[in-house]
Amino acid sequence: MIEVKDLHKKFGKNEVLKGIDLNIERGGIFSVLGPNGSGKTTLIKCILGMVLPDSGAISVDGKPLKNNFKYRNEIDYLPQIANFPGNLKVNELIAMIKDLRDSKATKDEELIELFKLQPFLNKKLANLSGGTKQKVNLVLTFMFDSPLIILDEPTSGLDPISHLRLKNLIFSEREKGKTILVTSHILSFVEEIADEIVFLLEGKIYFKGTITELKTKTEQPDFEHAIASILSSSYA
Numbered sequence: 001m002i003e004v005k006d007l008h009k010k011f012g013k014n015e016v017l018k019g020i021d022l023n024i025e026r027g028g029i030f031s032v033l034g035p036n037g038s039g040k041t042t043l044i045k046c047i048l049g050m051v052l053p054d055s056g057a058i059s060v061d062g063k064p065l066k067n068n069f070k071y072r073n074e075i076d077y078l079p080q081i082a083n084f085p086g087n088l089k090v091n092e093l094i095a096m097i098k099d100l101r102d103s104k105a106t107k108d109e110e111l112i113e114l115f116k117l118q119p120f121l122n123k124k125l126a127n128l129s130g131g132t133k134q135k136v137n138l139v140l141t142f143m144f145d146s147p148l149i150i151l152d153e154p155t156s157g158l159d160p161i162s163h164l165r166l167k168n169l170i171f172s173e174r175e176k177g178k179t180i181l182v183t184s185h186i187l188s189f190v191e192e193i194a195d196e197i198v199f200l201l202e203g204k205i206y207f208k209g210t211i212t213e214l215k216t217k218t219e220q221p222d223f224e225h226a227i228a229s230i231l232s233s234s235y236a
Helices: 040-048 070-074 090-101 108-114 130-142 160-175 187-193 211-218 223-235
Strands: 002-011 014-024 028-033 055-060 075-078 148-152 179-183 196-201 204-209
Touching (some): 002 040, 014 040, 014 196, 028 187, 040 055, 040 148, 040 179, 075 130, 090 130, 108 130, 130 160, 160 179, 204 211
Parallel strands (some): 028 179, 075 148, 148 179
Antiparallel strands (some): 002 055
């Protein structure tokens, strides 16, 4: 589904990606992890076409990204922080995004019901809490039927019930054969949903595989200690 070959990216003198090679198979939930500054956000933005790499190549569904922007129509993306005009009402924002994507097949009504957003549809975004804004962003992300979904810290601000609904939504999308990339600092959430993890460290891929395989590699009894072991060795 996603193929990354020898990807390099610098910002000034700071080399953020140092020859990334990565294959993400079609279908499944893959969590991209790593400490701050490891390159995970830059990698995600390169896949989205928001950052241009200095060298290397990326293809999505067998199609090279270079000089090709239409592939983005096949991706649904939840940014970590989404800034929308505060004077827009929720229903106006949803209608605007539907017009921009020019898609007739949307699931906005189903998702509005799932996250109980009916009372907020006529409210301005500026007047919403952070958690409610996140629910709106989730509707905007999942209402289209794209084969690739990228979620950057999707649980941010969510209450426990909405957290559970999101988790079940992600599982239902996987059952449809979709590929889902997730970044999250909530290790318990990652452990619950991820089929595989990709762990970046200092601009390189330290590990790709299942959580069970990571625990074996680090000789740790649980996921949290396995991650702590990696970070401890890297800062030693």
